Structures are given as structure tokens and as C-alpha cells.
Amino acid sequence: MQFKEYTTIQASSAQSSVTITLNRPEALNALSTQVVEDLEDLLGVLEAAFRHDAGGEARGVVIIGSGEKAFAAGADIREMTAMTPDQAWEYSTRMQSLTLRLESLPVPVIAAVNGFALGGGCELALACDFIYATESASFGQPEVSLGLVPGFGGSVRLQQRVGPSQARELLFTGRRIRADQAHRLGLVNAVFTDREALLAAARKTIAEIAGHSPAAVAAVKATVGRVEGRSTADGLAIEADSFRQAFTTADMREGTRAFLTKEKPAFSGN
Incomplete structure (x- = not known):
């Protein structure tokens, strides 16, 4: 850069x-x-x-x-x-x-x-x-x-x-x-x-x-920011929504595939 x-x-x-x-x-x-x-x-x-x-x-x-x-x-x-x-x-x-x-x-x-x-x-x-x-x-x-x-x-x-x-x-x-x-x-x-x-x-x-999924790191950072100051119930709802969204990413598919095949994941950030 x-x-x-x-x-x-x-x-x-x-x-x-x-x-x-x-x-x-x-x-x-x-x-x-x-x-x-x-x-x-x-x-x-x-x-x-x-x-x-x-x-x-x-x-x-x-x-x-x-x-x-x-x-x-x-x-x-x-x-x-x-x-x-x-x-x-x-x-x-x-x-x-x-x-x-x-x-x-x-x-x-x-x-x-x-x-x-x-x-x-x-x-x-x-x-x-x-x-x-x-x-x-x-x-x-x-x-x-x-x-x-x-x-x-x-x-x-x-x-x-x-x-x-x-x-x-x-x-x-x-x-x-x-x-x-x-x-x-x-x-x-x-x-x-x-x-x-x-x-x-x-x-x-x-x-x-x-070394980790860029998409997952970004989602975790966003989730932590969104739940701060919320009630436990509201925070858990936000977390569940972020968890659901992770299942739409290519990084989630690649990370779980690599784990099961004992390979190093090649994350794309998508």
C-alpha cells in the first residue's frame, strides 16, 4: 500500500x-x-x-x-x-x-x-x-x-x-x-x-x-462494537445474527473445510 x-x-x-x-x-x-x-x-x-x-x-x-x-x-x-x-x-x-x-x-x-x-x-x-x-x-x-x-x-x-x-x-x-x-x-x-x-x-x-479469516475478524470487531452497552438479551440477539451471517461467507466454508481435512485454510476475505 x-x-x-x-x-x-x-x-x-x-x-x-x-x-x-x-x-x-x-x-x-x-x-x-x-x-x-x-x-x-x-x-x-x-x-x-x-x-x-x-x-x-x-x-x-x-x-x-x-x-x-x-x-x-x-x-x-x-x-x-x-x-x-x-x-x-x-x-x-x-x-x-x-x-x-x-x-x-x-x-x-x-x-x-x-x-x-x-x-x-x-x-x-x-x-x-x-x-x-x-x-x-x-x-x-x-x-x-x-x-x-x-x-x-x-x-x-x-x-x-x-x-x-x-x-x-x-x-x-x-x-x-x-x-x-x-x-x-x-x-x-x-x-x-x-x-x-x-x-x-x-x-x-x-x-x-x-492468519485468520479477514471476514470473520471484521465481523467479530463489528459485533463487539454493536453489543457494547446493550442488555444481555439484546447482545445475544446481535451475536446470533452475526453468527448466522458468517454462514453466508466463503471464508466460513474454507475454514471448516480446511479444519476437517487438516489443511491450512486459504481465506479470501469474502
């Missing part, structure tokens, strides 16, 4: 994963309006590629920050100080739309957090399917210390990850937590020694997922 050059991000594809690097190290990769614009454009490319099976071998996305200090230190405060309330609303809703598009990609998205993931940076990570982190990573929603509230999904997704009471404590205090505590809370899936090990692990996980 080929990508154009962007001002604030870098995109590359190797084997089974696409790597998106937030590239404003001088500003700790803060999420300026230009970052949002660049990510919107790139997501359009990825959505089209995965929709038309033009992603080549790519079967997942890894998001990481450039440098050693930050994944993303949050929204761009210098820009925000000059915003009117209406401009702030537009900034918030654009970023929220971007996070929803990330969640809707039919492939897994892993946030590889190296350094700070604060405010909008934490919210971007929360929009990914799961989070890996380095030992030096830290997380937080410090908006209250600036007279603000989360604007990119933190008040919604943080409590989905760690539960309402833990989320309220973090949101009300603006407290920053290290990777080991984030791991204990369930915010982070795994912790690694350094950036190199972090990126290697994220890509290895994408490669593992790539």
Missing part, C-alpha cells in the same frame, strides 16, 4: 500492518487541527483500501508517536486558546468523528503508546481496539486542570475500559497514571521495555490476526 506525504503524520505499510506515526515531536505530537486533517485524509485512504480489498497483505493498523517522549500529549492548547465556543465544538466533533471512523475500520487497530498519552492523546488511544505501552508511558485526562472537559470521547470510552468509578476518579482528579497502573486497571493490554519492543509486539499481534 502506498501513501502520500503528510505534514504531521507518517504512514507506511510492511507485511501485515500499516503503521501510522504521529509526527510532531517538537510539540509532543499534540493533536492540532492539521493532525486531524491529515488523519482524516489517511483514514479515507484506508477505508477505501480495506473496503475494496486493496490493502495488499495489510490486515491491521498500529498507531505510534514519533520520538521517545510522547504518543500524543493531547489537544493543541495554543490553538485552543484562540477558539470561539463554536470553533471548539467543531474541533471536538471532527475529532470524535475521526475516532468513530477508527472504530469502524474492519481491521484491528492497536495504539502503541510510548511516553505521554494525555487528554486527546489518551482519547485517541481509547478509540483503538486495544493499547500496548512502554514501561515509561503514562495516561491521563487532565482537562479539569485547564478548566476544560474531555472533548474527544474520554468521558465515554474511559469508563467503558476501566469502569465508571475508576473513570470518574481519573476524570475528576486529572491524575496521571503510569503504564503499570494502567495495566492493572485494564486500560492497557501489555507493557514492554522500550519503543522497539513495543512496535515489534504490536506488529506481531497484527501478523497473528492476519
Whole structure:
């Protein structure tokens, strides 16, 4: 997969994963309006590629920050100080739309957090399917210390990850937590020694997922998203419908055939 050059991000594809690097190290990769614009454009490319099976071998996305200090230190405060309330609303809703598009990609998205993931940076990570982190990573929603509230999904997704009471404590205090505590809370899936090990692990996980049916992985991701927050009965009904739909796919026929004949399946993604 080929990508154009962007001002604030870098995109590359190797084997089974696409790597998106937030590239404003001088500003700790803060999420300026230009970052949002660049990510919107790139997501359009990825959505089209995965929709038309033009992603080549790519079967997942890894998001990481450039440098050693930050994944993303949050929204761009210098820009925000000059915003009117209406401009702030537009900034918030654009970023929220971007996070929803990330969640809707039919492939897994892993946030590889190296350094700070604060405010909008934490919210971007929360929009990914799961989070890996380095030992030096830290997380937080410090908006209250600036007279603000989360604007990119933190008040919604943080409590989905760690539960309402833990989320309220973090949101009300603006407290920053290290990777080991984030791991204990369930915010982070795994912790690694350094950036190199972090990126290697994220890509290895994408490669593992790539060995399975693309159609099934996409359906599981969609199903998990649809059942979240539903009652048990409603969730089970959605799951049963997804299970039924799987029986219409070529991948299901190929996977079950290969299992019975003890062969390696050749999934088409259909």
C-alpha cells in the first residue's frame, strides 16, 4: 500500500500492518487541527483500501508517536486558546468523528503508546481496539486542570475500559497514571521495555490476526462494537445474527473445510 506525504503524520505499510506515526515531536505530537486533517485524509485512504480489498497483505493498523517522549500529549492548547465556543465544538466533533471512523475500520487497530498519552492523546488511544505501552508511558485526562472537559470521547470510552468509578476518579482528579497502573486497571493490554519492543509486539499481534479469516475478524470487531452497552438479551440477539451471517461467507466454508481435512485454510476475505 502506498501513501502520500503528510505534514504531521507518517504512514507506511510492511507485511501485515500499516503503521501510522504521529509526527510532531517538537510539540509532543499534540493533536492540532492539521493532525486531524491529515488523519482524516489517511483514514479515507484506508477505508477505501480495506473496503475494496486493496490493502495488499495489510490486515491491521498500529498507531505510534514519533520520538521517545510522547504518543500524543493531547489537544493543541495554543490553538485552543484562540477558539470561539463554536470553533471548539467543531474541533471536538471532527475529532470524535475521526475516532468513530477508527472504530469502524474492519481491521484491528492497536495504539502503541510510548511516553505521554494525555487528554486527546489518551482519547485517541481509547478509540483503538486495544493499547500496548512502554514501561515509561503514562495516561491521563487532565482537562479539569485547564478548566476544560474531555472533548474527544474520554468521558465515554474511559469508563467503558476501566469502569465508571475508576473513570470518574481519573476524570475528576486529572491524575496521571503510569503504564503499570494502567495495566492493572485494564486500560492497557501489555507493557514492554522500550519503543522497539513495543512496535515489534504490536506488529506481531497484527501478523497473528492476519492468519485468520479477514471476514470473520471484521465481523467479530463489528459485533463487539454493536453489543457494547446493550442488555444481555439484546447482545445475544446481535451475536446470533452475526453468527448466522458468517454462514453466508466463503471464508466460513474454507475454514471448516480446511479444519476437517487438516489443511491450512486459504481465506479470501469474502
